[in-house]
Amino acid sequence: MTCWLPFEINGEIYTLEHLRASTIIAVRPASHDFPARQLRIFIVYTDHCFTAHQATSELWFYPHSPGNHRRYFCRERYTYSCRLPDLVNKLINENAILARAPHKHQETFYYLEEHYMGVDYCLFFEITKNNHPASDIRLKVMTGYPREKWAGPVGVNGRFSFWYIFDARMKGLKLPTKRR
Secondary structure (H helix, E strand, O other), rough: OOOOEEEEOEEEEEHHHHHEEEOOOOOOOOOOOOOOOOEEEEEEHHHHOEOOOOOOOEEEEEEOOOOOOEEEEHHHHHHHHHOHHHHHHHHHHHHOOEEEOEEEOOEEEEEEEEEOOEEEEEEEEEEEOOOOOOEEEEEEEEEEOOOOOOOOOOOOOOEEEEEHHHHHHHHHHOOOOOOO
């Protein structure tokens, strides 16, 4: 969705305007393979950035989740999501290294931001070439949440910088299975 409707419980309203889809302009510096260029990156956030699979009460049910799955508004995820757009911009501008983490036959990318608001914060992205004329790349933030102590490691099949991924997407190239 391009914007999420607010959630209200017990008279308290949680706005989700900070997760409105947006297009940013990022400048990829020149490298030995590519000249400098501007990219228009369309960023969209799923409801998994502020909802969870379960809650202590049905009152927390978020009725605007797409599809047939039930998601529950999560105050903890919501709190971390408030600074998520700034974090995503920072990762792009710093050309962060993402781990490719195959998920359900889709190529997703994983990033762990250590000490984000006092926790280690896990992010998962889908990055595709955008066919819409207003942007070049579509970056979908699939989910963001604090890493749980009990969680095992994320399966990784390669590590790539944002710009390497963007360049491959723009050229229609597959990322190599193993990086040298």
